[in-house]
Amino acid sequence: MEASSTKSSPLLNKHIPIVTRSVKGKFRNFKTAVMLVAYSVYFLLPWLPWTRNSAADQAVMFDLGTRRFFIFDLIVYPQDIFWLAMLLFIAAALLFFTTGLIGRAWCGYFCFQTLWSDLFIWIEHRLQGERPARLRLQKQPWNAEKIAKVGGSHALMVLISFWTAVTFAAYFSYAPDFVRALFMGEAASAGYITVLVLTITTYFAGGVAREHICTMACPYARFQGVMYEADTLAVSYDKRRGEGTAGRALPVAGLKTRDERQASGHGDCIDCGFCVQVCPTGIDIRDGLQYQCISCGLCIDACNNIMDSVGYPRGLIRYDSERNLASDAPHKPRLEWRRFKVWGYALALIVASGLLFYNIGTRSDTEVSVQQVRQPLFVMLSDGSFRNRYQIHIVNKTEHDEVYTILVRGISPESLDLGNIPEIRVRAGKSLTINAKVDLSQEVAARTSNFEFVIQPSGQNTEPLLLEANFNSKRDF
Numbered sequence: 001m002e003a004s005s006t007k008s009s010p011l012l013n014k015h016i017p018i019v020t021r022s023v024k025g026k027f028r029n030f031k032t033a034v035m036l037v038a039y040s041v042y043f044l045l046p047w048l049p050w051t052r053n054s055a056a057d058q059a060v061m062f063d064l065g066t067r068r069f070f071i072f073d074l075i076v077y078p079q080d081i082f083w084l085a086m087l088l089f090i091a092a093a094l095l096f097f098t099t100g101l102i103g104r105a106w107c108g109y110f111c112f113q114t115l116w117s118d119l120f121i122w123i124e125h126r127l128q129g130e131r132p133a134r135l136r137l138q139k140q141p142w143n144a145e146k147i148a149k150v151g152g153s154h155a156l157m158v159l160i161s162f163w164t165a166v167t168f169a170a171y172f173s174y175a176p177d178f179v180r181a182l183f184m185g186e187a188a189s190a191g192y193i194t195v196l197v198l199t200i201t202t203y204f205a206g207g208v209a210r211e212h213i214c215t216m217a218c219p220y221a222r223f224q225g226v227m228y229e230a231d232t233l234a235v236s237y238d239k240r241r242g243e244g245t246a247g248r249a250l251p252v253a254g255l256k257t258r259d260e261r262q263a264s265g266h267g268d269c270i271d272c273g274f275c276v277q278v279c280p281t282g283i284d285i286r287d288g289l290q291y292q293c294i295s296c297g298l299c300i301d302a303c304n305n306i307m308d309s310v311g312y313p314r315g316l317i318r319y320d321s322e323r324n325l326a327s328d329a330p331h332k333p334r335l336e337w338r339r340f341k342v343w344g345y346a347l348a349l350i351v352a353s354g355l356l357f358y359n360i361g362t363r364s365d366t367e368v369s370v371q372q373v374r375q376p377l378f379v380m381l382s383d384g385s386f387r388n389r390y391q392i393h394i395v396n397k398t399e400h401d402e403v404y405t406i407l408v409r410g411i412s413p414e415s416l417d418l419g420n421i422p423e424i425r426v427r428a429g430k431s432l433t434i435n436a437k438v439d440l441s442q443e444v445a446a447r448t449s450n451f452e453f454v455i456q457p458s459g460q461n462t463e464p465l466l467l468e469a470n471f472n473s474k475r476d477f
């Protein structure tokens, strides 16, 4: 008994490559539109010029050398790490929000894995033909035709993967210079390693592993279940309508019209298998919601086309909720947004986005901080006065060099000693640390526990920045 069950359930099933059929319909069109927009943005953005004073004229550039990210007119510094944290939070909240409403919309239409797999499948379709031709090609022995078609497809995929990798690397340096240096053999080794690694991974993920990335590597497929609710819209097969009481059946003689099928208890599914043939993950949606389903909607298009051809109403496979499908009187599928979870995610999204935009909008062009030197905390000078030392850190976040004046408030101006610095000039995008000494007589030190540094940028209409500082003297002991 045991032996036979082991035999019939091998630990590893033989991998059968998925050869998808192409399909026409509104979800296919939407996917194509998203793909065109996403590719245009990704591949063209590094080449978009943008006038800058202090860096290369590139609209979007992540300059690791100067530790600045340029996003059009916005310059992001390492000190703006809060923005990254907020962005990650917003991305997570958006994912939960959309998944709660319409399932895995991200996976089906926007995920990089989907976009690149889709493009590579399209290449196979163009070079090797429609599904039956590709299946034939798979079975035939290797000959000139097979080598040309299969080899040509993969060569094109490698080429696209290579340009994908080059484009990615071009976001991290001035694109025209980087590409020229890359082909002249003059780029930094990090550039070549990045391009090599990304070419291999892109080709492997989109051209070879494909659905296995979604079903085996991506953690999102595994925990999506916790985000689904009974009211979540998901790609679903209307089992009641498709199976009837006698199950699905081919449209053979006597079972062609809906009336004939209903009279014999059969449902609307004519068991053509088109919904399975177009599925990029190779599943049968008629078996119910599965973690492998990326919600791409292609099976909806396929089934709708079949329904049109046999003259039955569309929507046997559709976006619908579990609750509606199970109800005695199903209504037209609709977004059920009046739910506690959806409102919670929406609120989190609004608050986080508001905070992020407020923070970006109100960021100062200069960032300053002060740290008191604590070793020693103070020294007593020969005339009995006390000296405290400070390090003032200034970050110039503008695109031009800036000159700063440092003053004190709450103590006399003469007590501040900045050394022999003719002027405090900080280059665009750079930072500078100034060593400052503050000397107070015994009497003043006795009644002074804190004061303020005033940092005044030289630019017109710039507000001074105030930094509170402690003053320590012997009286503290």
Ligand code: SF4
Pocket: 235, 275, 278, 279, 280, 281, 282, 283, 284, 285, 292, 293, 294, 295, 296, 297, 298, 299, 300
């Ligand atoms: S079952 Fe349908 S929606 Fe799900 S992945 Fe397959 S084709 Fe896409």
Ligand code: SF4
Pocket: 237, 242, 268, 269, 270, 271, 272, 273, 274, 275, 276, 286, 302, 303, 304, 306, 316, 317
């Ligand atoms: S495409 Fe529609 S009719 Fe054809 S097998 Fe799938 S569910 Fe049935």
